[in-house]
Amino acid sequence: MTTTDEIETRLVRALSFEPSADGLRWLDQRIAQVAARPAVIARRGASPLRRILRPLALVAALLLLAGAVAGGVGLLDQIFESSGMPGWRIAWDRAERLDIKQTDAGVTITLERAYADLNHVLVGFTVEDLPAAPLSGHGEPYPIEWRAELRDPTGRTAEQWATSGTGTTVADANLSAVGNFWEGAVTPVAGTWVLTFTSVGFNAGGFVSGECYVGNTDPACENPPPHAMVDGSWRFEFALPAPAGTVLSPNVSDTQGQATLTLTELRISPTMITARIGLRVAGSTVADWGPAIGWGPWVHNMSIRRDDTAYDSNSSTHVTQDPDAQGPYGDVNEFMTIAGADVATGSWEIEISELTYRSSIYDPIEQEGIHLSGPWALTVTVP
Amino acid sequence: MRATLVEKDLGQPVQSEAERLDPSEFGLLYERHRLSVYRYLRARTHSDADALDLAAETFERAFTGLGRFRRRDGGVQAWLLRIARNAAIDAHRRHRPTVDLAGADAHLGRVAVEADRRDQASAEILDLVGRLPADQQDALLLRYAGGLTAKEIGFVIGKREDAVQKQIERGLAALREAF
Numbered sequence: 001m002t003t004t005d006e007i008e009t010r011l012v013r014a015l016s017f018e019p020s021a022d023g024l025r026w027l028d029q030r031i032a033q034v035a036a037r038p039a040v041i042a043r044r045g046a047s048p049l050r051r052i053l054r055p056l057a058l059v060a061a062l063l064l065l066a067g068a069v070a071g072g073v074g075l076l077d078q079i080f081e082s083s084g085m086p087g088w089r090i091a092w093d094r095a096e097r098l099d100i101k102q103t104d105a106g107v108t109i110t111l112e113r114a115y116a117d118l119n120h121v122l123v124g125f126t127v128e129d130l131p132a133a134p135l136s137g138h139g140e141p142y143p144i145e146w147r148a149e150l151r152d153p154t155g156r157t158a159e160q161w162a163t164s165g166t167g168t169t170v171a172d173a174n175l176s177a178v179g180n181f182w183e184g185a186v187t188p189v190a191g192t193w194v195l196t197f198t199s200v201g202f203n204a205g206g207f208v209s210g211e212c213y214v215g216n217t218d219p220a221c222e223n224p225p226p227h228a229m230v231d232g233s234w235r236f237e238f239a240l241p242a243p244a245g246t247v248l249s250p251n252v253s254d255t256q257g258q259a260t261l262t263l264t265e266l267r268i269s270p271t272m273i274t275a276r277i278g279l280r281v282a283g284s285t286v287a288d289w290g291p292a293i294g295w296g297p298w299v300h301n302m303s304i305r306r307d308d309t310a311y312d313s314n315s316s317t318h319v320t321q322d323p324d325a326q327g328p329y330g331d332v333n334e335f336m337t338i339a340g341a342d343v344a345t346g347s348w349e350i351e352i353s354e355l356t357y358r359s360s361i362y363d364p365i366e367q368e369g370i371h372l373s374g375p376w377a378l379t380v381t382v383p
Numbered sequence: 384m385r386a387t388l389v390e391k392d393l394g395q396p397v398q399s400e401a402e403r404l405d406p407s408e409f410g411l412l413y414e415r416h417r418l419s420v421y422r423y424l425r426a427r428t429h430s431d432a433d434a435l436d437l438a439a440e441t442f443e444r445a446f447t448g449l450g451r452f453r454r455r456d457g458g459v460q461a462w463l464l465r466i467a468r469n470a471a472i473d474a475h476r477r478h479r480p481t482v483d484l485a486g487a488d489a490h491l492g493r494v495a496v497e498a499d500r501r502d503q504a505s506a507e508i509l510d511l512v513g514r515l516p517a518d519q520q521d522a523l524l525l526r527y528a529g530g531l532t533a534k535e536i537g538f539v540i541g542k543r544e545d546a547v548q549k550q551i552e553r554g555l556a557a558l559r560e561a562f
Contacts, residue, residue: 007508026435
């Protein structure tokens with residue numbers, strides 16, 4: 001018979017996760033930086049906090065291949081064909097062919113292609129000659145991880161402008177291929193980009209089971225999986241043309257009841273449409289909101305259309321994390337589509353039929369939030 | 384690296400905390416609570432990196448919102464875990480489902496654990512927790528990963544202490560029966 005005490009003990013142990021050593025170091029540094037800027041606390045009009053990005057130490061989705069070696073570009077092709085993201089496919093197909101190799105610490109990284117438009121930056125690279133990936137308990141290799149810094153032609157790092165970063169990998173024999181995307185407001189200038197890797201490999205050893213408390217004689221705790229990150233310096237400089245796309249600042253609004261939505265920015269590029277929309281509710285604080293009924297599983301209850309073409313939006317980023325730092329248009333979200341447009345001309349309409357907001361990000365999230373009915377229609381015509 | 388399991392008396396309420404938080408002590412607050420915040424978030428995410436991202440977001444939000452903290456709202460740990468829970472829900476709703484080549488399940492409240500990184504017994508019990516109703520999962524994770532009392536959990540999820548206690552007891556009963 002299993003007693004309650006045993007169940008509770010099992011639960012505590014099962015949930016005693018330990019962060020990876022590298023990850024904890026990163027978190028400590030990150031919070032130290034945060035705590036070093038006390039002026040942010042009460043200052044009105046401070047720069048809005050963006051969603052935090054872990055700087056390119058991405059645990060990427062892993063696509064395991066069976067069969068013949070496909071080669072670096074072939075592997076990368078598979079990533080973009082499998083992504084379900086039309087915009088990514090466009091980026092890969094239109095990317096500059098670079099084929100730049102750098103070797104350090106016995107590991108060769110090849111920057112195959114790179115692309116930038118006003119919403120996206122893509123780099124596709126391969127990694128050769130890493131030590132064999134450690135195997136998990138299920139006999140599968142751990143996915144590759146990497147740590148890198150990307151600087152645009154003005155010297156800004158991706159952390160300064162990107163709202164999200166995504167890496168996908170595919171591996172075959174001695175070769176790993178990675179497609180790494182950054183989304184955000186890309187600087188609209190041609191010039192030289194610099195991508196510098198400082199670590200690449202398999203971070204399996206970063207995790208130590210929560211079972212490994214002092215005195216535990218479990219062999220897994222005595223012999224944790226190897227830490228197989230390879231530190232080095234692989235630096236790539238490459239030129240890209242001026243990012244394609246159009247940025248509009250229409251500031252068009254629609255009010256229904258007490259709620260006003262304002263389209264403050266529309267970024268139209270070949271890989272994605274980004275709509276930045278603010279919500280103000282008269283007599284109420286808006287700390288966060290979204291175009292859905294309720295605050296549960298998120299449904300993007302909105303449409304972005306240009307003339308007869310619809311663009312699906314499946315993601316958003318909360319731009320104004322601090323209610324005290326909101327501008328005149330209230331709490332701002334940035335909505336992103338999975339496909340883009342080569343030309344901006346036409347009549348763009350964004351319709352949001354329902355929305356839910358909450359008045360404090362520090363309060364418990366209620367299942368239903370505060371629900372408002374529209375519709376709100378935001379239209380901008382580009383001649 | 385050898386990790387140390389810090390045993391915590393789950394029944395002890397938050398004690399000796401000031402009514403307001405002093406920004407100069409934020410580092411201490413972080414050091415004291417980072418593990419419980421991380422563990423709760425790790426139980427709700429699919430990777431160490433995701434949990435660390437959300438932990439960073441939690442402490443950034445906390446630092447920005449220090450002025451809003453009130454001791455009567457459940458204490459520091461409950462306040463931090465409320466922020467962490469909100470951040471996890473936010474992250475889930477912004478997830479790009481088509482990008483997830485691994486096909487990972489990102490449902491709200493689902494205990495997302497890479498079984499290959501846990502021993503068999505732990506993987507088994509976490510899998511069972513993942514099958515519980517969302518409110519029971521929530522209560523169990525806040526109690527056994529976050530280390531909160533039922534009363535503190537009530538402040539996090541906006542429910543009464545006795546209602547939370549019932550959710551915990553139901554969840555444990557279901558687990559006990561399954562074992």
